[in-house]
Amino acid sequence: MTIEAARNPHPIYFIGAFATGGLLTFMVHLNGELARYANPLFSSWTAHGTGMVAAVILLLALYRRRAPTAGKTARAPLWAYLGGVSGAATVILTSTAVNSPLGLSGTLALGLAGQVAFSLAADNWGLFGLPKRRPDMRDIAALGLVVTGGALIILFGRGGA
Helix, strand or coil: CCHHHHHCCCHHHHHHHHHHHHHHHHHHHHHHHHHHHCCHHHHHHHHHHHHHHHHHHHHHHHCCCCCCCCCCCCCCCHHHHHHHHHHHHHHHHHHHHCCCCCHHHHHHHHHHHHHHHHHHHHHHHCHHHCCCCCCCHHHHHHHHHHHHHHHHHHHHCCCCC
16 A cells, blocks of 8 residues: 555545444443343353354355465464454453443543554554554644543543542
8 A cells, every 4th residue: 555545545444434433332332231231241252152143144145165275375373363352351341331430432432542542552562563653743642632532521421420
């Protein structure tokens, strides 16, 4: 990808990212409701169990026999398989937090701040095979705005303490 293409992405990427945020909010709400009636661990098991069933159905519906490729195919590094562990922990923690005084918006605001902070750290140190990229002042300002927005939601929102 060229630098120009990275600076001018197609609008469908923005729409997809925005839609993903809405789906994430809906998922956190549903998992929180399930945890409220059962517990966060059950919520995580249910979310991942239904996700597995959906994935199997999609794989069966979309599966086409491919011709074997010549040569050796690249294998994913072992750490790439830890996504399921972090996904399970995310469901358990958000299911707990959403049922606290933070509520849905506070949980998601702090979650977004954590995502931005961790992604800046991953860029800075080149974690997980990412190219190293030093955060600039705009990145730090963006993180500050996200944290400030989260604090406003939590401290002064309708559900604020």
